Amino acid sequence: MDKIIGKVFITGDNIDTDQIIPAQYLNLVPTIPEEYKKLGSYALCGLPDEYKTRYVAEGKMETDYAIVIGGRNFGCGSSREHAPVSLGASGCKTVIANSFARIFFRNCIATGEVYPVETSEELNKSLKTGDEVEISFENMTLKELKTGKIHQLKNLGDVKSVIEAGGIFNYARKNKMI
Amino acid sequence: MxxxxxxxxxxxxxxxxxxxxxxxxxxxxxxxxxxxxxxxxxxxxxxxxxxxxxxxxxxxxxxxxxxxxxxxxxxxxxxxxxxxxxxxxxxxxxxxxxxxxxxxxxxxxxxxxxxxxxxxxxxxxxxxxxxxxxxxxxxxxxxxxxxxxxxxxxxxxxxxxxxxxxxxxxxxxxxxxxxxxxxxxxxxxxxxxxxxxxxxxxxxxxxxxxxxxxxxxxxxxxxxxxxxxxxxxxxxxxxxxxxxxxxxxxxxCFSSDEDxxxxxxxxxDASKLEPVVAMPFSPDNVKTARSMKTFKLDRSYIGSCTGGKIIDFIMAAEMLYGKKVKIPTFIVPATVTVEKALKTEKVNGKSLLQIFEEAGCEKPAPPSCAACLGGPIDTYGRSNTNEICISTTNRNFPGRMGSKDSQTILASPYTAAASAVTGYITDPRDI
Structure with missing residues (x-):
C-alpha cells in the first residue's frame, strides 16, 4: 500500500485494548470469518462517553474513518490480537500515534491488519475527527486535504522488512526460516 | 561487555x-x-x-x-x-x-x-x-x-x-x-x-x-x-x-554481570514505602492510601493472577480476622490449589475460608479470571453499573471490570481488605 486517503478519527493518550475491544467480545474468534467481521463492528466501542462520535456507527459493520490518530502509548494493556483485528476488520488502515505499546504494535505488524505509524507531532490535537487527509507511505507524510498542510511521519524502522513481506509468516518464508 | x-x-x-x-x-x-x-x-x-x-x-x-x-x-x-x-x-x-x-x-x-x-x-x-x-x-x-x-x-x-x-x-x-x-x-x-x-x-x-x-x-x-x-x-x-x-x-540460573x-x-529504600492505591483510570495514577481516605467505595474484590494467590488471601485474612466488611467483598482464588488452601491455611487458628465467612464476605467463586477483565455479562463479581470497586487486580482502565460507568481502584490485599471493613479507601495501618 502506497497511499491512503480518508477521514481521521481522533483519540487521546493511553488508549488501552479494553477501549479498543472490550473483554466481553473476546468470545469471538478472529480466524472465523463472520466473527472477524463482528469484531470490526465493535472496534473502539469501549471509548468513554465523552467521545461523542462512535468509531463504527450504531448498526454498522464498518467505520467511516480509515485513519485513527492517537497520542502516547496507543494499544496499551492486553496482548489480545482482537484489538488490531477489530480495527482492521472495521476498515481502519492505519493508526498514527506518538507512541505505541509494544504488544499492540507487534500484533499490527504480525497480522498486517493495520499500519502502526509514529509521529512526533501532536496530530491528535491539531486535527479533528472527520478531517480528510492523504497519507503517503512512500514519503511518510500526512497531508491535510483542506489546507494542503503536510506533516512528517516517522520511518517504520526495523519492522519495515516484516511489513513489506506481509507479516511474520511471509517474512519467515522469504528468509527460509519455515 | x-x-x-x-x-x-x-x-x-x-x-x-x-x-x-x-x-x-x-x-x-x-x-x-x-x-x-x-x-x-x-x-x-x-x-x-x-x-x-x-x-x-x-x-x-x-x-x-x-x-x-x-x-x-x-x-x-x-x-x-x-x-x-x-x-x-x-x-x-x-x-x-x-x-x-x-x-x-x-x-x-x-x-x-x-x-x-x-x-x-x-x-x-x-x-x-x-x-x-x-x-x-x-x-x-x-x-x-x-x-x-x-x-x-x-x-x-x-x-x-x-x-x-x-x-x-x-x-x-x-x-x-x-x-x-x-x-x-x-x-x-x-x-x-x-x-x-x-x-x-x-x-x-x-x-x-x-x-x-x-x-x-x-x-x-x-x-x-x-x-x-x-x-x-x-x-x-x-x-x-x-x-x-x-x-x-x-x-x-543466570544473573546479571557486574558490568x-x-x-x-x-x-x-523499602523501609520508606507506604501502602498505595492506583486511582481510576490508569495504573500510574498512584496515591498513598492514607491520602484517599475520604473516597467512598461500593465493593472490594480479592482475586486474579496478581492478587488471588495464597499469600494474598493470607494477607486479606489477617486484616479481616474478627472484623466485618461494610461493602460486598468478592473472593476469587486464582487456582484450584489456592482454593484448597483457603480451607487448609490458617490465621490465628482459623481457616482463611472461616475468617472470610465470619467477616461477611461473599461466598468464594470457583477459580478463574472472573471479573478482573469484566468478561461476559454473567461473570461473578463483574461491575455491571457504576460500582466503585477496590481490587487486588492489575488494571483499572475505563470499563475494565465491566461497565464503562464503573471505576476500579488497584490496591494490595491488605488495603483492599482494610477498605472493605470501612467502606472507604483505608490504609491498613489505620485499622
Whole structure:
C-alpha cells in the first residue's frame, strides 16, 4: 500500500485494548470469518462517553474513518490480537500515534491488519475527527486535504522488512526460516 | 561487555554467545502457553499457515490452560473451550488443564509455576500480556498475539528484539502492611504506564530477595502495566527450591554481570514505602492510601493472577480476622490449589475460608479470571453499573471490570481488605 486517503478519527493518550475491544467480545474468534467481521463492528466501542462520535456507527459493520490518530502509548494493556483485528476488520488502515505499546504494535505488524505509524507531532490535537487527509507511505507524510498542510511521519524502522513481506509468516518464508 | 539476565537468556535461546539491546534475533521457545480467549485464534492461525494436519513443534512445549470465561452461560465461550479440547486430542498434548475435570487448574499465570512449567533460564511465550509474571522465576517470559503464537506453535521459534534493561533496586525492610503490590504500584506511579515500553524491568536488592516467590510474581506480573516487555528477578535458593519441588527438568540460573549495561537504575529504600492505591483510570495514577481516605467505595474484590494467590488471601485474612466488611467483598482464588488452601491455611487458628465467612464476605467463586477483565455479562463479581470497586487486580482502565460507568481502584490485599471493613479507601495501618 502506497497511499491512503480518508477521514481521521481522533483519540487521546493511553488508549488501552479494553477501549479498543472490550473483554466481553473476546468470545469471538478472529480466524472465523463472520466473527472477524463482528469484531470490526465493535472496534473502539469501549471509548468513554465523552467521545461523542462512535468509531463504527450504531448498526454498522464498518467505520467511516480509515485513519485513527492517537497520542502516547496507543494499544496499551492486553496482548489480545482482537484489538488490531477489530480495527482492521472495521476498515481502519492505519493508526498514527506518538507512541505505541509494544504488544499492540507487534500484533499490527504480525497480522498486517493495520499500519502502526509514529509521529512526533501532536496530530491528535491539531486535527479533528472527520478531517480528510492523504497519507503517503512512500514519503511518510500526512497531508491535510483542506489546507494542503503536510506533516512528517516517522520511518517504520526495523519492522519495515516484516511489513513489506506481509507479516511474520511471509517474512519467515522469504528468509527460509519455515 | 557484560550482559543482563535477560540478555543472557536470549543469547542462549538464540544460540549466540552474546546479544545486545536492539538486536533482532530468532529465539527458541521452551514453553508456549495459551488459554480459551486466544487459543482458538492461535490454533486457527497455526492450521491456516501450516496446514490442517500439521503437528505442533513440541508436544511437551505447548501448555493449554483455559481460565478466562469458564463459569458463564455464554455459548461461544463453551464452544471455544471445546475447540481447545478437540485440538489437544488431535495433537496428543499432555498438558491441558480441562475445565470440569480434575485437571482444571484456574488462572494460567498462577497455574503455570504451580504445575512445574516455569524454570529459570528458559523462554516462555504466552498469549496473554501478564505472561511477564513468570520472570519472577528467573526466566524470560513475555506476552504475544495469536499470529506470533501460531508461528511459535509450528516452529518453536520467534523473531524478537532484545530489550534494553531497566534496573529497580530495593533495599531495606518493608514496613508491616506494605507489600509487593505497593512496590510495583510505586514503580509504575514513578515511571508511568509507558515508562518501560519495550524494556526489560529487572528487580533486585535485599528487599526482593526477602520476598517469597508468590510476592515476586505480583511484581513481575505488572511489568506490562509500565509497558515492559518482561519483568525479571534473578533466581536464588528460594526459586530453585520452588522449581525443584514442581519440575524434574534441569535448568540454568543466570544473573546479571557486574558490568552489565542498564538503560536506567532506580534505587529505593523499602523501609520508606507506604501502602498505595492506583486511582481510576490508569495504573500510574498512584496515591498513598492514607491520602484517599475520604473516597467512598461500593465493593472490594480479592482475586486474579496478581492478587488471588495464597499469600494474598493470607494477607486479606489477617486484616479481616474478627472484623466485618461494610461493602460486598468478592473472593476469587486464582487456582484450584489456592482454593484448597483457603480451607487448609490458617490465621490465628482459623481457616482463611472461616475468617472470610465470619467477616461477611461473599461466598468464594470457583477459580478463574472472573471479573478482573469484566468478561461476559454473567461473570461473578463483574461491575455491571457504576460500582466503585477496590481490587487486588492489575488494571483499572475505563470499563475494565465491566461497565464503562464503573471505576476500579488497584490496591494490595491488605488495603483492599482494610477498605472493605470501612467502606472507604483505608490504609491498613489505620485499622
Amino acid at each position: 557484560g550482559m543482563t539476565i535477560t540478555e543472557k537468556i536470549l543469547a542462549k535461546a538464540s544460540g549466540k554467545p552474546h546479544c545486545s539491546p536492539g538486536d533482532n534475533i530468532w529465539v527458541s521457545a521452551d514453553i508456549l502457553m495459551t488459554h480459551d480467549v486466544c487459543g482458538p485464534g492461535t490454533i486457527g492461525v497455526f492450521q491456516r499457515e501450516f496446514g490442517k494436519t500439521a503437528k505442533v513443534w513440541n508436544k511437551e512445549g505447548v501448555v493449554i490452560i483455559p481460565d478466562h470465561y469458564i463459569f458463564t452461560a455464554d455459548e461461544k465461550c463453551h464452544r471455544n473451550v471445546d475447540a481447545l479440547r478437540a485440538f489437544v486430542k488431535e495433537q496428543g498434548l499432555p498438558f491441558f488443564y480441562d475445565p470440569g475435570t480434575p485437571s482444571y487448574a484456574g488462572v494460567c499465570h498462577v497455574a503455570l509455576p504451580e504445575n512445574g512449567h516455569c524454570r529459570p533460564g528458559e523462554v516462555l511465550f504466552g498469549t496473554d500480556s501478564h505472561t511477564c509474571t513468570h520472570g519472577a522465576l528467573g526466566e524470560f517470559a513475555t506476552g504475544i498475539g495469536n499470529t506470533d503464537a501460531g508461528f511459535v506453535m509450528g516452529t518453536g521459534k520467534l523473531l524478537i528484539k532484545v530489550p534494553a534493561s531497566m534496573k529497580f533496586e530495593f533495599n531495606g525492610k518493608l514496613p508491616k502492611f506494605v507489600t509487593a503490590k505497593d512496590i510495583i504500584l510505586r514503580v509504575i506511579g514513578d515511571i508511568g504506564v509507558d515508562g518501560a515500553t519495550y524494556c526489560a524491568m529487572e528487580f533486585s536488592g535485599q528487599t526482593i530477595s526477602d520476598l517469597d516467590i508468590e510476592e515476586r510474581m505480583t511484581i513481575c506480573n505488572m511489568a506490562i502495566e509500565a509497558g515492559g516487555k518482561n519483568g525479571i528477578i534473578a533466581a536464588d535458593e528460594k526459586t530453585v527450591k520452588y522449581v525443584k519441588e514442581r519440575s524434574s527438568k534441569p535448568f540454568t 552489565a549495561k542498564y538503560l536506567s537504575v532506580r534505587k529505593y
